[in-house]
Amino acid sequence: MTAADSVFAPDPRIAADSAFLIDLALCQARVMDDVRFPWLVLLPRRAGLVELTDLSGPERAALMEEATLCSQALNASVPCDKINIGALGNVVPQLHLHVVARTRGDAAWPGPVWGSGPAIPYAPGALATLTEKLVEQLGAAP
Amino acid sequence: MTAADSVFAPDPRIAADSAFLIDLALCQARVMDDVRFPWLVLLPRRAGLVELTDLSGPERAALMEEATLCSQALNASVPCDKINIGALGNVVPQLHLHVVARTRGDAAWPGPVWGSGPAIPYAPGALATLTEKLVEQLGAAP
Numbered sequence: 537m538t539a540a541d542s543v544f545a546p547d548p549r550i551a552a553d554s555a556f557l558i559d560l561a562l563c564q565a566r567v568m569d570d571v572r573f574p575w576l577v578l579l580p581r582r583a584g585l586v587e588l589t590d591l592s593g594p595e596r597a598a599l600m601e602e603a604t605l606c607s608q609a610l611n612a613s614v615p616c617d618k619i620n621i622g623a624l625g626n627v628v629p630q631l632h633l634h635v636v637a638r639t640r641g642d643a644a645w646p647g648p649v650w651g652s653g654p655a656i657p658y659a660p661g662a663l664a665t666l667t668e669k670l671v672e673q674l675g676a677a678p
Numbered sequence: 679m680t681a682a683d684s685v686f687a688p689d690p691r692i693a694a695d696s697a698f699l700i701d702l703a704l705c706q707a708r709v710m711d712d713v714r715f716p717w718l719v720l721l722p723r724r725a726g727l728v729e730l731t732d733l734s735g736p737e738r739a740a741l742m743e744e745a746t747l748c749s750q751a752l753n754a755s756v757p758c759d760k761i762n763i764g765a766l767g768n769v770v771p772q773l774h775l776h777v778v779a780r781t782r783g784d785a786a787w788p789g790p791v792w793g794s795g796p797a798i799p800y801a802p803g804a805l806a807t808l809t810e811k812l813v814e815q816l817g818a819a820p
Contacts, residue, residue, distance in 0.1 A: 587749065587760075587761055588742070588745065588746055588749065588761070588763065589746055589749055589750065589761075593739075593743060593746075596739070596742045596743070596746065597735075597738070597739035597742060599742070600730070600738045600739060600741070600742045601735060601738070603730065604730055604731055604735075604738065607729065607730065607731055608731065618729075618766075618767055618768055618771075619729055619730070619731075619765075620764070620765070620766045620767075620768065621730065621764065621765045621766075622762070622763065622764035622765070622766070622790070623761075623762070623763045623764070624760075624762045624763075624764070624790060625760055625762075626760055626762065626780060626787060626788035626789075627788050629760075638768060645768060646768035646769050647768075647792065647793035648764070648766060648790045648792045648793055650789065650790045651789035651790055
């Protein structure tokens with residue numbers, strides 16, 4: 537293991553496409569800068585993770601509960617007909633879990649958000665406003 | 679709640695696209711009849727479920743562990759560069775979790791399997807052979 541492997545940091549592609557939201561017990565939560573979909577990404581804060589099988593059972597359970605918290609925060613903050621959850625990692629191998637609020641008729645509905653074309657960044661200030669709402673919800677979670 | 683709501687059965691669309699694999703502690707595991715991707719679907723055997731938040735915390739943890747078992751069974755049975763996991767439900771609302779073995783250069787790589795075009799059914803006998811392999815792996819799991 538090299539020094540670079542031993543310290544958690546979000547993959548540069550994820551970091552470039554998203555903004556820091558909050559550190560939960562296991563994961564760093566980030567929000568994608570894509571106005572088409574209210575979209576969170578959870579990254580377990582441990583270096584070298586790729587598959588869910590790289591986590592322990594209790595860590596997987598914690599990841600699931602943090603995904604549930606994110607679902608509830610999205611539901612309380614934005615219009616939402618369905619939550620989509622996915623762990624793909626075909627492009628960015630670093631283990632990350634997507635939690636996305638979908639609405640009927642959104643830019644990819646009913647297809648998946650992944651591979652649905654380039655992101656459309658939020659207008660200035662709008663991402664910060666969403667982030668504040670979500671942090672308020674997540675910070676208030678038990 | 680009507681009688682139809684109170685008994686678990688796979689959604690007819692999922693049932694038509696897949697074959698029964700095994701009943702795990704929480705979920706019915708099914709295998710999609712699509713030779714492009716070795717692809718399992720987990721359905722918690724309770725009626726009326728839509729979102730992960732419809733499960734209790736322990737049930738979510740159990741679902742995660744059954745997804746892990748399916749990942750391991752796929753890894754042991756078929757070529758696999760990456761496991762993809764997803765709970766979408768935009769088309770079929772009944773709660774179900776996809777566990778898919780991906781290989782670099784497969785029919786949708788690196789995009790998602792969902793929305794990647796029509797399934798290509800296995801040749802006669804091939805789905806049964808895969809099912810046997812997977813049941814052997816899943817049946818042997820602790």
